[in-house]
Amino acid sequence: MKQELINAFIERNLKNFEVNSTGWNELIRQMLFEFAIGGWNIEKDIFGKEKYGELRCYTYSEDKELNTVVKNITQKYAALSMETCEICGNEGKKRSVDSWETTLCLSHYLTQKPVIEIDEELNVRSNSKILLNIKDIVKVDIEYDLQKLCLYTEEPVYGTEGISFSWQEPNYYLLLKTIPLHVFPPDMQNPVSALFENLQHCEICGHKAVHQRSCLRCHQEPWTESQVFIEDYGEKTNYIKACQMDSFIDEDDYEKYFKYDRSFEKSHDHQILFGHHDLKEYEKLLF
Structure with a gap:
């Protein structure tokens, strides 16, 4: 032919x-x-x-x-x-963007994922586009697990009644912390305030982000002397080391996406427990 x-x-x-x-x-x-x-x-x-x-x-x-x-x-x-x-x-590789499955390289994946930014004038941006100003918020709807909120201003923005944000976006908790408490529903003001007042440092990622037995930054559970943890890891050091190596390998690119998240302070004396040899041996088990 x-x-x-x-x-x-x-x-x-x-x-x-x-x-x-x-x-x-x-x-x-x-x-x-x-x-x-x-x-x-x-x-x-x-x-x-x-x-x-x-x-x-x-x-x-x-x-x-x-x-x-x-x-x-x-x-x-x-x-x-x-x-x-x-x-x-x-x-x-296959990724999820706005609930749609798509196959993207890391660069194009990151450009399509929303990143919340708050500037000095309290403008809330997503991928550099101004969505609203925090001073203009008159009402907040928030789910009881505090993982999703919808913000309303007196003048509807871009023809919508409210703009939604979720914990899956970098700087979500920074936004949640920056919004004045009085615009939240009365029954949610204490839970929002308590979340930030009671945060504990995470020994895995080093951020002050542990809330109700889970880290809001790395999403790992703190070590406990439970039978499951002891059977799987033996001791606390092994558990922390394994979780840290998972974050370093970052197979789902979560850490790359959340690189600019400023929601939680990080401890200056946080320790990385694994070394080069540990990582190589761990990768052999995974791959």
């Missing part, structure tokens, strides 16, 4: 894929090339799309042998797509 015909087939069908950006274009081109040399009738179009962060290609042949080839090709490129950033084509 002439290369010109294959190229025309590839470029014609590239337009038949509904994807979020151009990062998968080379993957799709290579997949279409394998279709062409694998026996597919290049007069017939192929269609596909992105779904749940994967490249899906819905193609079928009544020829059983060809259908096996087609299935192998589509499965191969579905797997490759889950390791390729949809935007730039660099190495990526």
Whole structure:
């Protein structure tokens, strides 16, 4: 088969894929090339799309042998797509952004995740865009676990009644601490105040962020002499060391995302308990 015909087939069908950006274009081109040399009738179009962060290609042949080839090709490129950033084509992995599954490199993942910022004039920004000013807040709705709040001003912002924030965004607790107590519902003012008054230092991450048996910064539990902890780790030092190594490895990129979080003060004498050898041995167990 002439290369010109294959190229025309590839470029014609590239337009038949509904994807979020151009990062998968080379993957799709290579997949279409394998279709062409694998026996597919290049007069017939192929269609596909992105779904749940994967490249899906819905193609079928009544020829059983060809259908096996087609299935192998589509499965191969579905797997490759889950390791390729949809935007730039660099190495990526599946991530969740605003409840949507997508495959992104770290750089494009971080640019799409909201980061709360509060400037000296008390403007609340998200990814550098001013959303409101804390002095203009007239009402706050907050969930009883204090992990989500909705802020209201006298003048609706951007046509919405309120703007929501959650604990999953860096500086959420800084925002919660900065909002004047009197705008919270009366029954929630004491819980909000008590949260910050009763925080304890976390021996794992070093932040003063332990609240009700969990660290609000690293989300680990403090060590207890419980049977489960003792069976799994033996002693406190081993537990802290394992948790610290998990944070350092940062497989889900949480620490990279929360690098600029200023919600909690960090102890100056916080100790890292693991060394290079410990980390290498731990990685062998994980990977």
